[in-house]
Amino acid sequence: MTGKTRQVIIGNSGAGLSALKAIRQIDADCPITVITDQTERAYSPVLTTYYIAGKVPREKLFITDGAFYSDLGVDLVAGKRAEAVDTASQKVVLEDGSKIDYDNLLIATGASAKKLSIPGGDLPQVRTLRTLEDAEAISDLAQKGVKDIVVLGAGLVSLQTADAVYAEGMNLTFLVGSNQVLSQNVDKSCAEIVKAQLESKKAVIHFGTDAEAIEENKGRAVVVSKTGEKYPADVVIVGKGVDPNVQPAQEGGIAVNRGILVDEYMRAGSPNVYAAGDVAEGPSFHTGQPEVMATWYNACNQGRIAGMNMAGKEEPFIGGLNRNITSVFDTTVASVGAVKRLEGGDAEEIVIDRAAEGIYRKLLLQDDVVQGAVLMGRINDAGMALNLIQKRVKISPRREMPDKSLMDLRRVYCAGVNPSA
Numbered sequence: 001m002t003g004k005t006r007q008v009i010i011g012n013s014g015a016g017l018s019a020l021k022a023i024r025q026i027d028a029d030c031p032i033t034v035i036t037d038q039t040e041r042a043y044s045p046v047l048t049t050y051y052i053a054g055k056v057p058r059e060k061l062f063i064t065d066g067a068f069y070s071d072l073g074v075d076l077v078a079g080k081r082a083e084a085v086d087t088a089s090q091k092v093v094l095e096d097g098s099k100i101d102y103d104n105l106l107i108a109t110g111a112s113a114k115k116l117s118i119p120g121g122d123l124p125q126v127r128t129l130r131t132l133e134d135a136e137a138i139s140d141l142a143q144k145g146v147k148d149i150v151v152l153g154a155g156l157v158s159l160q161t162a163d164a165v166y167a168e169g170m171n172l173t174f175l176v177g178s179n180q181v182l183s184q185n186v187d188k189s190c191a192e193i194v195k196a197q198l199e200s201k202k203a204v205i206h207f208g209t210d211a212e213a214i215e216e217n218k219g220r221a222v223v224v225s226k227t228g229e230k231y232p233a234d235v236v237i238v239g240k241g242v243d244p245n246v247q248p249a250q251e252g253g254i255a256v257n258r259g260i261l262v263d264e265y266m267r268a269g270s271p272n273v274y275a276a277g278d279v280a281e282g283p284s285f286h287t288g289q290p291e292v293m294a295t296w297y298n299a300c301n302q303g304r305i306a307g308m309n310m311a312g313k314e315e316p317f318i319g320g321l322n323r324n325i326t327s328v329f330d331t332t333v334a335s336v337g338a339v340k341r342l343e344g345g346d347a348e349e350i351v352i353d354r355a356a357e358g359i360y361r362k363l364l365l366q367d368d369v370v371q372g373a374v375l376m377g378r379i380n381d382a383g384m385a386l387n388l389i390q391k392r393v394k395i396s397p398r399r400e401m402p403d404k405s406l407m408d409l410r411r412v413y414c415a416g417v418n419p420s421a
């Protein structure tokens with residue numbers, strides 16, 4: 001025991017690594033321990049679909065190297081699962097029964113892909129994508145030869161995974177419970193353009209339905225829908241969202257709803273315990289209500305804020321905010337902030353819809369304050385949209401944004417955020 005604050009982090013990804021860097025920037029020599037159940041080096045889950053598609057080599061997935069931890073004076077405990085947090089004695093209990101003492105603890109255990117709990121949901125052809133191991137299993141299936149892909153759900157991860165496996169000539173079928181693709185990321189009009197793009201690749205999309213069971217027939221899967229249709233598949237991609245990995249917190253009696261409940265300083269409901277990233281449920285930027293915001297951007301920001309507070313620099317988080325840029329099936333979409341009308345206030349939507357040119361731009365305002373943007377086609381000003389939202393800039397849309405200038409948010413940005421830009 002050095003007399004210095006012992007900082008312990010469970011999780012070795014976006015949130016955990018951002019926290020450790022923030023702690024080290026403030027405190028050059030406090031002891032930091034990172035616990036991870038992974039044996040691999042830290043990698044970016046965001047890049048795994050590019051790896052499956054063969055666009056990014058395996059080595060490029062990794063975001064740390066062997067020297068990273070020693071250079072920062074961090075003790076890495078790898079390949080060991082944290083089972084529980086003993087909040088009374090301030091210890092993390094690992095799967096082998098060993099214990100690690102903490103003065104401050106960050107739980108950054110992320111989330112796991114929701115599994116299918118229907119008959120046949122555990123067949124080898126049925127795959128979720130969250131980890132590098134998952135990516136390798138999908139890659140192996142793809143290499144065996146794929147003719148038919150069935151995708152359950154049409155969220156960001158399922159579309160990206162389908163895109164990674166798909167090649168011309170394959171049959172691609174989506175069973176989607178909701179009534180639009182990318183329902184968490186874009187509004188209905190933009191979703192219609194993405195849908196048309198998918199259909200141009202001969203994808204068949206069934207809305208308002210789901211799989212009831214999956215059978216096996218001569219080494220292939222057969223997805224049986226709720227309405228009794230059967231869809232043969234060499235690979236079934238399951239994209240049903242994620243469950244935050246709350247178990248170690250739950251075992252320690254730390255307050256959990258869907259995720260670990262945290263305040264704006266990322267403090268959980270137990271002394272000296274913090275949570276950040278996909279496992280945390282913290283105040284939303286728009287509503288202030290607790291929300292799990294499972295994105296890389298949010299995880300890194302929350303991790304950084306948690307780290308600063310753990311190191312004694314009191315810093316509040318501005319709140320969970322959506323920010324996503326993705327390219328799927330030759331379509332690039334950026335969504336920033338709210339994508340659908342928020343409750344209350346004087347809401348206004350300004351839309352440019354040139355679907356034939358692959359251009360869709362929407363700004364969502366409430367009482368003249370920019371709340372969100374959906375940009376398709378040209379997305380290079382998504383960062384400016386994020387700035388407008390974060391700074392809660394009040395603009396006069398009709399004066400500063402006649403329809404023509406909406407094609408370029410620079411004008412709004414100059415007027416509202418940075419006059420010298």
Ligand SMILES: Cc1cc2nc3c(=O)[nH]c(=O)nc-3n(C[C@H](O)[C@H](O)[C@H](O)COP(=O)(O)OP(=O)(O)OC[C@H]3O[C@@H](n4cnc5c(N)ncnc54)[C@H](O)[C@@H]3O)c2cc1C
Pocket residue numbers: 010011012013014015016035036037038044045046047048049080081082083108109110111129130131156157160245248276277278279294295296297298299323324325326
């Ligand atoms: C295919 C794919 C594409 C994505 N695309 C995007 C995108 O385009 N944009 C975007 O913003 N987000 C995207 N995401 C989401 C993004 O990857 C996550 O939001 C982000 O990784 C969350 O970071 P995290 O640090 O909170 O958790 P994770 O990245 O899940 O890391 C959790 C860490 O905790 C460790 N861990 C978990 N439980 C334990 C335990 N009990 N004991 C010890 N260690 C444990 C894990 O091994 C891991 O190191 C994508 C995700 C996937 C899978």
